Amino acid sequence: MNIQTESMLTDEEIEIFQEIMNIAFGKSAADLADVIDTHVVLSVPYIRIMHVTALPDYFREHVKDYKNISIVEQKFWGRFKGDALLVFSAGAGKELVSMLQHEEKSGFESDPVDILERETLMEVGNILIGACVGKIAELLKDVITYTPPMIIMEKYSCDAIYDSQYNPDGTAIVLKTDFSFDNGNVSGFLFLVTSQESIRWLKDALRIFIEQYE
Amino acid sequence: MIRKILIVDDSPIARKMLKTCIPKDQGYEFYEAGDGKDGFEKYKDVKPDVTFMDLTMPVMTGYESLEEIIKYDKNAVIIVVTADVQIKAIKKCMKLGAYMVLRKPLKREHIHSALSNARDTLQKAD
Ligand SMILES: [Mg+2]
Numbered sequence: 001m002n003i004q005t006e007s008m009l010t011d012e013e014i015e016i017f018q019e020i021m022n023i024a025f026g027k028s029a030a031d032l033a034d035v036i037d038t039h040v041v042l043s044v045p046y047i048r049i050m051h052v053t054a055l056p057d058y059f060r061e062h063v064k065d066y067k068n069i070s071i072v073e074q075k076f077w078g079r080f081k082g083d084a085l086l087v088f089s090a091g092a093g094k095e096l097v098s099m100l101q102h103e104e105k106s107g108f109e110s111d112p113v114d115i116l117e118r119e120t121l122m123e124v125g126n127i128l129i130g131a132c133v134g135k136i137a138e139l140l141k142d143v144i145t146y147t148p149p150m151i152i153m154e155k156y157s158c159d160a161i162y163d164s165q166y167n168p169d170g171t172a173i174v175l176k177t178d179f180s181f182d183n184g185n186v187s188g189f190l191f192l193v194t195s196q197e198s199i200r201w202l203k204d205a206l207r208i209f210i211e212q213y214e
Numbered sequence: 215m216i217r218k219i220l221i222v223d224d225s226p227i228a229r230k231m232l233k234t235c236i237p238k239d240q241g242y243e244f245y246e247a248g249d250g251k252d253g254f255e256k257y258k259d260v261k262p263d264v265t266f267m268d269l270t271m272p273v274m275t276g277y278e279s280l281e282e283i284i285k286y287d288k289n290a291v292i293i294v295v296t297a298d299v300q301i302k303a304i305k306k307c308m309k310l311g312a313y314m315v316l317r318k319p320l321k322r323e324h325i326h327s328a329l330s331n332a333r334d335t336l337q338k339a340d
Contacts, residue, residue: 015227022225022270023318026297039302042270044224139319213231 008199009173014047016206017175021045024135025177025190031131032124036099036181043178052172055193065090069188071152072125076133078144079201082194084129092186093117093153096124099184114153122149132177132190140205173199216333220245220262222253222279223295224271228318232266232295235325250279257283257290264332267312269296269303277310284311289339291332295320 009017022045029040050058060066068090075083097120126149137144172193180187194202219242223229229246236242245260247253250267251274257265265283269276276294283290294307297318304315313332316324 012227015225019225019228019231019318022228023297026299026318030299030301033300033302039300042298044270044272210227210231213234 008049008196009047009203013203013206016210017202018045018047020136020139020206020209021047021132021175021177023139024132025179027135028128028131028190029179032127035127036096036124038099038184039182041180041182045175045177048174048176050172050174052193055172055174058174059087063087070121072121072129073150073152074126074129074133075147076129076144078137078142080137080140080142080144080194080198080205082192082198084133085191085193086125086128086188087191088121088125088188089186092188093121095184095186096120099181099186118151118153121153122151125149125151128179128190133192140202140209142205173202216240216242216263216329216336218243218245218260218262218264220247220253220256220260220265222247222250222256222265222271222276223268224248225268228268228295232320232325235320235322236329237326250274250276250282253279254282254286258286261287263291263336264329265290265292266295267292269294269298269307277306280307280310280312291335293328293332 022042025042025045029042032038032040063069070088070093072086072088073083075081094117097116100120129149130146133144133146136142172195175192176189178187178189219236221229221232221244223232226248233244245256245262247256249271253265253267254274267276267280271279276296280292280294283292288311290311291313292311294312294315295318296303296307296315299317307315313335314328316328
């Protein structure tokens with residue numbers, strides 16, 4: 001991380017964005033709680049600016065049981081564009097399947113477990129990412145389109161980060177919000193990786209947002 | 215009457231945003247805290263008439279802080295201001311003794327009506 005990338009958002013801009021992330025993730029949690037009868041415990045969001053190539057090391061350092069995580073990925077684009085990665089703890093798929101089956105007994109009993117897990121993770125990922133990114137866009141007056149969610153399961157996920165398609169010269173704004181469910185062993189965090197292109201727009205959008213309060 | 219207002223939120227920008235939503239011509243005195251524990255300490259020090267409390271905070275969450283303050287002063291008027299809009303979160307706050315729960319992002323009119331409700335409540339209590 002160098003001074004140039006650090007200074008791409010000022011401290012005040014980071015603070016504003018953190019507050020927006022906070023609101024956005026609150027919306028995600030509420031949307032998910034509508035689908036699964038759970039309470040999503042939120043944490044204080046935090047923002048780091050780093051070089052894209054530093055991402056795999058960052059994951060290894062900060063993610064427990066790194067080799068067994070699952071990742072749901074969705075790309076989004078508007079004037080703010082990037083990649084949303086929802087990182088689930090090991091075993092999250094199984095846990096979510098059992099939580100959902102508890103909710104609706106009928107349904108996918110005949111499906112093999114791994115398909116069920118994949119679909120459940122994708123569904124939950126889609127809800128969390130869509131609500132979060134959607135709320136950021138709404139607050140910053142942007143309109144965003146998404147690709148369908150893609151899942152990278154367990155043992156493949158660490159390679160996927162290494163093989164990722166990010167432009168190696170790019171800068172990532174890493175927005176991280178931890179979450180956990182109060183009645184299950186599911187936890188994870190959301191990452192938004194965005195590029196330098198979006199940062200100029202973001203700076204303006206953040207200024208316009210905060211002007212409402214001046 | 216409302217004279218002292220305590221704002222507890224870990225985000226300085228969120229505290230600033232809240233403050234700008236409060237009418238300036240009422241002569242309120244403002245006090246601020248950056249986490250739930252500091253909020254509880256300031257509450258005991260300042261004895262604010264109204265406290266605005268965030269939920270997601272480091273050191274001590276807003277839930278715990280709310281609980282401590284109500285234990286200390288069961289008549290405390292605590293308005294929870296949160297981005298956590300899950301029904302369960304709101305119910306939990308009310309159960310712990312919150313006066314009301316407001317959602318972020320804040321709107322001036324919500325803050326105004328919350329303060330005028332609080333004023334009425336405090337007047338009746340006198
Ligand atoms: Mg907070």
